[in-house]
Amino acid sequence: MRPARALIDLQALRHNYQLARETAGAKALAVIKADAYGHGAVRVAQALQSEADGFAVACIEEALELRQAGIRAPILLLEGFFEADELALIVEHEFWCVVHSMWQVEAIEHAPVGKPLNIWLKMDSGMHRVGVHPDEYQSAYHRLLATGKVASVVLMTHFARADELGSGRTDEQVAIFQSAREGLAAQVSLRNSPGVMGWPTVPSDWVRPGIMLYGATPFDQAQSVADRLQPVxxxxxxxxxxxxxxxxxxxxxxxxxxxxxxxxxxxxxxxxxxxxxxxxxxxxxxxxxxxxxxxxxxxxxxxxxxxxxxxxxxxxxxxxxxxxxxxxxxxxxxxxxxxxxxxxxxxxxxxxxxxxx
The missing domain is CATH 2.40.37.10 (Lyase, Ornithine Decarboxylase; Chain A, domain 1)
Structure with a gap:
């Protein structure tokens, strides 16, 4: 047979997950969207399920594949739902769900929900991709709680330039986030892989390691945590x-x-x-x-x-x-x-x- 192949070292994967959690001093969702960045989402989840605090995927199709493979850990949908009728599946399979737009808040307000939802409320703190505007963030939070359909809310944002260690943009985004969420009593999730590795003072109860799980650095320069990663x-x-x-x-x-x-x-x-x-x-x-x-x-x-x-x-x-x-x-x-x-x-x-x- 053709000799081309990809060898996946599961022990290196576990080492990198443990490094992410220990470096961050926080709970960590292993990001395994896009078939675990080409490494195989089901096998990666199976290898991490005994120690991971949960997983994160892009969409419900990826999450369902994991549930069908027997993965019972929390799974966060990073893009949330695309149609309101997906909420039934989210409830059935106990997925955690990002809410990044006011239309999603409204959909939850009007949807019949059998069990309370676990929501991660995403703010657009300056990346300008998806996320609730800072001026609407408090309203979105209180509207979600007022529905009686939400068990918990984690406050989150995503950094645009955390892989640029000399950029001040990450500090600016943190300041915007902290100002807009002032007074909201909830856990926060701010740090992805470059955030975990390069921005240790940014507060985060939950982190979302992605590329570092697979042993690759997000930086174009030497970095102390990157030196400890193991290629998977x-x-x-x-x-x-x-x-x-x-x-x-x-x-x-x-x-x-x-x-x-x-x-x-x-x-x-x-x-x-x-x-x-x-x-x-x-x-x-x-x-x-x-x-x-x-x-x-x-x-x-x-x-x-x-x-x-x-x-x-x-x-x-x-x-x-x-x-x-x-x-x-x-x-x-x-x-x-x-x-x-x-x-x-x-x-x-x-x-x-x-x-x-």
Missing amino acids: MTLESRVICVRELPAGEPVGYGGAFVTDRAMRIGVVAMGYADGYPRQAPTGTPVAVEGQRSQLLGRVSMDMLCVDLTDVPTAGVGSRVELWGKQVLASDVAASAGTIPYQIFCNLKRVPRLYSEA
């Missing part, structure tokens, strides 16, 4: 063909790379149809049989080429790590002009193999 996914394949080329020979589509000396080129069973970024340029790091090397030329749908010139023992069948514990996903993403979130989420076609080490 190793994307690997094998060399399926070797070419010995003299200087001056083009490699791959468009001749985007031309050999500048006599070189050994390895063709690897991995391409953009697997989720490897097509835009990754020559020089993007790979590891061949544990030795650092580089991508050469354009990435094809099913194959890519790597430099074997300085790895004389490598040949057909040699293992190639595209990202993982030797080649960090954040380094590959930076080379490709993207972010590790995207390259994880783009993973497809390759089988995922799970292990405890």
